Amino acid sequence: MADIATQHHDTLQRCGDEERDRDSALAETHMDEALSTLRPRVVGSMVDKLSEPISEDEVRNALKQVPNGKAPGLDGLPVEIWKKLDLEYCVAVKAGRGETAFNAVGVLTAIFNDIEENGIVPGTGFAE
Numbered sequence: 001m002a003d004i005a006t007q008h009h010d011t012l013q014r015c016g017d018e019e020r021d022r023d024s025a026l027a028e029t030h031m032d033e034a035l036s037t038l039r040p041r042v043v044g045s046m047v048d049k050l051s052e053p054i055s056e057d058e059v060r061n062a063l064k065q066v067p068n069g070k071a072p073g074l075d076g077l078p079v080e081i082w083k084k085l086d087l088e089y090c091v092a093v094k095a096g097r098g099e100t101a102f103n104a105v106g107v108l109t110a111i112f113n114d115i116e117e118n119g120i121v122p123g124t125g126f127a128e
Contacts, residue, residue, distance in 0.1 A: 054116065059109045060086060074127065082108070 042050065063086060066079045073079075085104035092101030120126045 053113045054109055056103075056105050056109045059112065060105050063105065063108075 063079070063082055068078075068080050068083075070079060082104055085102065089098070089101045089103050089105070092098055
């Protein structure tokens with residue numbers, strides 16, 4: 001009896017799988033067609049902004065927006081460490097010790113701008 005019930009429920013679960021797959025594929029096709037008709041354009045003011053180097057403020061704001069408790073990035077460091085390093089730097093600046101404090105956001109900013117300008121060295125495995 002249990003086998004009959006199991007078989008019946010398995011059949012109910014599978015019912016419509018082909019139709020769902022077909023509908024999903026059709027939806028994907030329609031989405032691809034719709035997106036292919038778009039002609040994204042960057043207007044003059046956006047071109048100017050996009051051609052500027054990344055600023056420390058942009059990196060700091062992006063860092064603040066990353067939620068805590070997420071998996072570490074390629075560097076193996078959780079975001080909480082980067083946030084703590086930046087907080088310590090900001091405290092040091094306010095206390096007049098900014099010249100000798102480690103500016104983690106400054107380092108990240110320099111790295112991002114270097115990558116933007118020079119690209120990534122082949123064979124390093126960076127961003128893989």
